[in-house]
Every structure is written in C-alpha cells, then in structure tokens.
Amino acid sequence: MRKVVILGLGHTKFCFNSPKTGVEMLAEASVEAILDSNLNPRDIQSAYIGNVLGTFCEGQATVSQFACDDIGCLNIPAIRYEGACASGSIAVREAFMWVASGFYDVVLVGGVEKATAMGTSLATRTFCMGTDSKYEFGTGLTFPGFFALLTRLYATQYNLPLSRLKEQMALVSVQSHKYGMKNPHGQIKQEISVDEVLKSMPVCTPLNLHDCCPFSDGAAAAVLCSEEAARKISSKKPVYISGIGLATSGKMSSQYKYLPRLRARELAAQQSYQMTGFKPEDVDVCELHDCFSIASFIAAEGLGFFEPGKAGEAWEKGDADIGGKIPINISGGLKAKGHPIGATGVSQLYHITKQLRGEMEENGVQVDGARVGMIDTLGGDGCICNLILTTDGI
Amino acid sequence: MDYKLPFKEYNKALRKNKLLGLKCNDCGSITCPPKMACQECQGLDLEIVELTGQGKLLSFSTHYIAPLGRDNEIPYTVALVELDEGPWLLGNLIDINPRKMDMGLIGQKVTTAGRVFPGDTYSDGPIARPVFSLVE
Ligand SMILES: [Zn+2]
Numbered sequence: 001m002r003k004v005v006i007l008g009l010g011h012t013k014f015c016f017n018s019p020k021t022g023v024e025m026l027a028e029a030s031v032e033a034i035l036d037s038n039l040n041p042r043d044i045q046s047a048y049i050g051n052v053l054g055t056f057c058e059g060q061a062t063v064s065q066f067a068c069d070d071i072g073c074l075n076i077p078a079i080r081y082e083g084a085c086a087s088g089s090i091a092v093r094e095a096f097m098w099v100a101s102g103f104y105d106v107v108l109v110g111g112v113e114k115a116t117a118m119g120t121s122l123a124t125r126t127f128c129m130g131t132d133s134k135y136e137f138g139t140g141l142t143f144p145g146f147f148a149l150l151t152r153l154y155a156t157q158y159n160l161p162l163s164r165l166k167e168q169m170a171l172v173s174v175q176s177h178k179y180g181m182k183n184p185h186g187q188i189k190q191e192i193s194v195d196e197v198l199k200s201m202p203v204c205t206p207l208n209l210h211d212c213c214p215f216s217d218g219a220a221a222a223v224l225c226s227e228e229a230a231r232k233i234s235s236k237k238p239v240y241i242s243g244i245g246l247a248t249s250g251k252m253s254s255q256y257k258y259l260p261r262l263r264a265r266e267l268a269a270q271q272s273y274q275m276t277g278f279k280p281e282d283v284d285v286c287e288l289h290d291c292f293s294i295a296s297f298i299a300a301e302g303l304g305f306f307e308p309g310k311a312g313e314a315w316e317k318g319d320a321d322i323g324g325k326i327p328i329n330i331s332g333g334l335k336a337k338g339h340p341i342g343a344t345g346v347s348q349l350y351h352i353t354k355q356l357r358g359e360m361e362e363n364g365v366q367v368d369g370a371r372v373g374m375i376d377t378l379g380g381d382g383c384i385c386n387l388i389l390t391t392d393g394i
Numbered sequence: 395m396d397y398k399l400p401f402k403e404y405n406k407a408l409r410k411n412k413l414l415g416l417k418c419n420d421c422g423s424i425t426c427p428p429k430m431a432c433q434e435c436q437g438l439d440l441e442i443v444e445l446t447g448q449g450k451l452l453s454f455s456t457h458y459i460a461p462l463g464r465d466n467e468i469p470y471t472v473a474l475v476e477l478d479e480g481p482w483l484l485g486n487l488i489d490i491n492p493r494k495m496d497m498g499l500i501g502q503k504v505t506t507a508g509r510v511f512p513g514d515t516y517s518d519g520p521i522a523r524p525v526f527s528l529v530e
Pocket of ligand 1: 418419420421422423432433434435436437
C-alpha cells in the first residue's frame with residue numbers, strides 16, 4: 001500500500017439555518033480544499049462524500065454528483081457514503097483505500113448535512129432511523145435516549161453515584177463550549193457552567209439539553225493524494241493518514257453484555273493502532289464523537305486513553321484539556337462546533353490535520369508539538385470509524 | 395435460508411402479550427429479539443421458544459422529546475431489561491410516574507407485555523413493543 005497524504009482542507013461555518021443548500025455547502029468546502037491543495041477541480045479523479053439526510057431535508061439524494069458537477073469536477077465517480085453520523089469518516093476511509101491501493105492519485109473527500117431546516121421533530125425522527133426500525137424505534141428510542149440508557153448502565157457498572165457522574169459529564173460540555181468560542185467555524189458561541197448544564201431542561205433522563213450536541217448545517221472537505229503526488233504538488237509539511245479502523249455492531253440488545261462499552265469502537269481502534277504500531281499514549285491530540293457528554297467518556301475509554309469508568313476523573317483533572325494527558329475535542333467537539341452528521345468525520349479530519357500542521361496557533365488552541373492525532377466517529381447503533389494521522393507517515 | 399422467527403411472527407405474538415425468542419441448538423443460549431444467528435455463538439440451528447418475560451431492569455430513560463408525530467406520548471420511558479433467560483430486551487417502562495423514577499429502580503423485577511405503536515409515515519406498519527411493569 002502507498003502512503004496517503006492529506007493535501008488540502010476546506011470547512012464551511014457550522015450553523016443553524018444555513019441559507020445555502022446542501023450541494024452549495026459541499027461545493028464551497030470542496031473548492032476551498034482543492035485550492036488549498038494548489039490544484040484545480042479538474043485534477044480530482046474521484047470523490048467520496050458523506051451525507052445522510054439530504055433526501056429528508058431537501059429531497060436531494062446523491063449530493064455528491066451535483067456538487068462535483070457544480071465545481072467543475074466533471075463526470076468523475078462521485079459517490080455518497082452513508083453510515084449515519086460516521087458517514088464522513090467512512091468516506092475518508094474509503095478514499096484512503098483507493099489512493100493507498102494505487103488506483104487513484106488525487107481524490108476529494110467531503111461531507112455535508114443540512115438538518116436544521118427539518119425542525120427538531122422531523123430531525124429527531126430521521127436520526128432515529130439510525131436505530132433498529134423494528135426492534136427499537138417502536139419504543140420511541142431516540143439517540144439521546146440511547147446514550148441516556150448507557151449513562152445509567154455506566155453509573156451502575158462503575159459504581160458511580162449518578163449525581164457525581166452527571167457533574168463529571170457536565171465538564172465535557174463546559175470544556176467543549178470553551179473551545180467552541182475559539183473556533184471560527186463553530187456553531188455555538190457561548191460559555192456555559194456546570195450549573196447551567198445540570199439545570200438545563202431534561203431531554204432524555206438523565207441527559208439534559210446541554211449534555212446533547214445541536215442539530216447542525218455545514219460541510220467539510222479535504223483532498224487526499226499519494227505521497228509521490230504530494231511532493232510534486234505542494235511544499236507544505238505533509239500530514240499522513242497512517243491508520244484506519246472501522247467496525248460495526250447491531251442493535252442495543254444485540255450488544256447486550258458488552259454495554260456500556262462499545263465493542264465496535266474498541267475493535268476499530270485496535271485496527272488503527274495495529275496498523276501504525278502506536279499505543280493510546282502515543283496519541284497527542286484527539287477529536288472524538290461527543291454527540292452526548294457521556295459518549296465522550298465511553299469513547300475516550302474505548303480508544304484506550306483512560307481506564308473504563310475513569311474518564312470522568314480525567315476530565316476533572318484536566319487530562320482531556322490542552323496540557324493534559326490527551327487533549328480532546330479542542331475544536332469544541334460536536335457539542336459546540338456543531339454536528340452536521342455527514343460532515344462530522346471530515347471536520348474532525350480538518351481539525352486534527354490543522355493541529356498536526358501547527359496551524360491552530362492563530363486560534364489560540366494549538367497543541368504544542370502534536371505529531372500523532374486521532375479521530376473517532378460513531379454512527380447509529382454501532383458503526384464506528386477512526387483514523388490515525390501523523391506528520392511522519394508511519 | 396429463511397429466518398426461523400421473522401419480525402412479522404415475533405410482532406404478531408407480542409401483540410398477544412406473548413414474548414418469543416430463539417433457543418440455540420448448538421450452545422443452548424437464548425436470542426431475543428430474534429436474529430438469524432445465535433447472538434452468543436452465531437450458530438444457525440435455532441428453535442422458537444416462548445419466554446417468561448420476567449427479568450430485571452438494567453436501565454431506563456424518560457423521554458421529554460419525541461420523534462415527529464409522537465409528542466402525544468411524552469413523557470415516555472424507554473427501558474432495558476435483562477430477561478431471566480439471558481437476553482436483553484428494549485421496551486417501555488409503564489405504570490409508574492416518571493417523576494418517581496430514580497436509580498433505585500435498577501435491578502427491580504419486571505414482567506413483560508406487548509403494546510402496539512401504530513407506525514408513522516416512515517414505518518411499514520404497526521410495531522409491537524415490549525412494555526415492562528414492576529413486579530410488586
Ligand atoms: Zn448459540
């Protein structure tokens with residue numbers, strides 16, 4: 001396999017009620033990524049696009065082909081990938097394979113979602129489509145509900161009083177909002193306190209509104225290419241995709257005894273650790289799937305950064321902050337940066353690549369000397385993808 | 395190869411308060427809700443068995459937001475139960491005021507019955523769902 005380089009990056013603002021169409025957002029992020037790569041649209045050989053709800057929000061399937069046509073990437077294979085909220089990173093993994101295999105040299109990856117125009121009720125309904133439609137949806141289970149169930153399982157499993165756990169979980173949202181303020185693309189620009197999280201309205205007990213990420217509109221994109229092509233095209237310090245992992249699970253009842261741990265994540269992480277030879281302690285910075293505050297704990301533990309049941313203490317000690325053991329979601333995470341589901345994995349890639357390029361100084365959020373970064377994205381009941389990015393091309 | 399217990403049949407039984415599962419002829423464990431393969435050993439030699447519906451509450455969440463068209467159900471409580479026969483089952487906890495629910499409920503014994511969600515624009519018909527009541 002060939003080494004794969006992330007050449008250029010693009011990112012729209014994540015927001016409520018974008019005035020742009022999904023195709024437009026994707027096109028704008030894509031052109032930004034292509035220009036950032038010193039390329040023209042006609043240099044792109046193929047496109048891999050994460051998108052989930054275009055059909056429901058705008059009556060638009062296959063956003064990939066319309067956006068590529070709009071930006072002048074004419075007639076290329078431009079396919080939409082769907083793995084619920086992990087669609088973006090799944091598209092990146094797919095693109096990686098095509099370049100690593102030698103089939104293509106220069107490809108576009110992207111993701112887009114326009115969800116807020118649906119309103120909360122329809123958006124909630126469509127997100128529920130990531131659960132089992134026959135054996136779960138009948139109960140009215142939603143995704144905050146899914147993670148709410150995991151919250152109580154977590155409290156029981158690790159013998160934590162729920163009140164203590166909720167205070168620890170609130171710290172996740174507090175930290176994410178702090179960094180969301182510093183992200184020019186971020187959706188929510190407001191600091192919050194532990195007290196505000198704990199007193200926000202209940203959504204799915206024991207989760208409150210501020211334990212939950214928002215519905216979002218936005219797009220992100222990147223150009224991937226072979227190492228050889230990168231040398232010819234750009235003098236920029238390369239960032240490589242060195243490890244990839246992807247695993248899936250079925251419905252909650254089918255994951256039963258393993259919960260609240262998510263086996264798909266642990267297997268996916270093993271894949272990318274194995275591919276790179278890295279261990280969790282080698283990772284300098286991480287963007288993980290904090291769709292709900294408890295999800296950050298389960299993810300950070302599943303990726304091996306903290307012992308099961310100990311992530312809350314880690315957040316209390318600042319271990320997940322800049323200067324801590326493993327800075328997590330310095331972009332503001334899904335909670336504050338926003339979570340346009342098809343775009344999220346690509347947005348995570350954007351932020352980790354910027355960290356590894358050392359370009360986050362201007363936002364005041366650079367993790368000094370970051371050379372190894374990880375992204376982790378979760379879709380539906382159990383489609384979990386991760387990537388390890390490096391400056392050294394392991 | 396056909397499903398031994400397809401959704402339609404499981405659904406029909408649950409509407410009559412009968413909880414069906416699958417017993418694995420390779421390892422003896424029970425799978426419920428049904429799958430094509432045993433959830434323990436992935437064996438394909440399964441037979442239909444009727445379950446007691448007895449179990450203990452593992453987790454629950456009262457929903458104050460609902461998907462489109464289901465606002466009339468709010469607040470409703472989704473719960474995970476470990477059945478005496480082993481499998482975990484997702485359903486709704488009923489007959490108890492959500493405001494009175496706390497972690498003290500975890501581990502309590504429950505029984506299972508069936509109720510029907512009539513379906514919505516995106517469902518292809520009614521869906522029976524397990525409902526759990528605390529055993530006094
Ligand atoms: Zn078996």
